[in-house]
Amino acid sequence: MSDVTIVIPNYNGIAFLDTCLGSVFLQTDVCLEVVVVDNGSSDGSREYIQDHFPECVLVCLDRNYGFCRAVNEGIRRAGSPYVILLNNDTEVRPDFAKQLLDAIRRDDRRFSCAAKMLQYEDRSLLDNAGDYYTAMGWGLTRGKGKSADRYGKGRRIFSSCAGAAIYRKKLVEELGGFDEAHFAYLEDMDLSWRARIAGYYHWYAPEAEVCHMGSATSGSRYNHFKVIHSAGNNIYLIYKNMPFLQVLLNAPFLLAGFLIKYLFFVKKGLGKDYREGLKRGVRLCREHPGRKVRFRPEQLPALAKIQLELWKNILHFVI
Secondary structure (H helix, E strand, C coil): CCCEEEEEEECCCHHHHHHHHHHHCCCCCCCEEEEEEEECCCCCHHHHHHHHCCCCEEEEECCCCCHHHHHHHHHHHCCCCEEEEECCCEEECCCHHHHHHHHHHCCCCEEEEEEEEEECCCCCEEEECCEEECCCCCEEECCCCCEHHHHCCCEEECECCCCEEEEEHHHHHHCCCCCHHHCCCCHHHHHHHHHHHCCCEEEEEEEEEEEECCCCCCCCCCCHHHHHHHHHHHHHHHHHHCCHHHHHHHHHHHHHHHHHHHHHHHHCCCHHHHHHHHHHHHHHHHHCHHHCCCCCHHHHHHHHHHHHHHHHCHHHHHC
16 A cells, blocks of 8 residues: 555646656655546647556546546545645655655644645745635635745644645545535635534645646636636635634624625626626535534534634734
């Protein structure tokens, strides 16, 4: 059995595969398997992987089912107790997998550990050091665009970015995996939140470094597809993970947060897309009521910690 399985979702990413897979197969001091899940690519990705990286386990889906379905397929096929999810537009350090594996093994309560993601073009700058979520309904990337040297210490984080993070396979499966209704965006926040409610936590492991190009599949930071899915998934995320009383408690913050976001996207000419996304989110809530985390009294300590963190994380945006 391998120590860890690296699962890489791919959709028309042939331009990135040589860099990504080439660095993955240079990993040291760890026994690993690599699973690439192709989401119906039409750019020759499948043939390229078969010809140049035959040691990969290649899973071919008939069309693009989104990030969540792809990684769930890969996790199911993993033959190890730990799974690293990795975006295809990355280049990892030779000890990347070993450092993540060491980090998650240090504490059984660690559900996931996030890597230190550097910007590909300027590797002195950070791309991601874990994610926040705030009482205003905003997901924030910790450290984005700041000096990477400032983020050299491990610490607890609200959520791990699934672009480069390790998970305990058994726990992911017990929580139902990534919710495929998301398709893409905020699915990692959703799983991380569910794990927090269940009593686990997430860790930032800066020793594990990866360089990330960013927006390789969607094409840009703000676009029609991303705005619609992010806005809708955010509504769904809140519905699933906040008990009704917690929603009421945060209502003033949430209303302010959504209004500010709407005005922001109106200014960028994407206001219609944002409204469409919010409607999509309401539909998701109606279509999947059974996926809402059922409240139990024993969850109260975890929910209280989460709530305090939601309030505290507003300061990361204000400061």
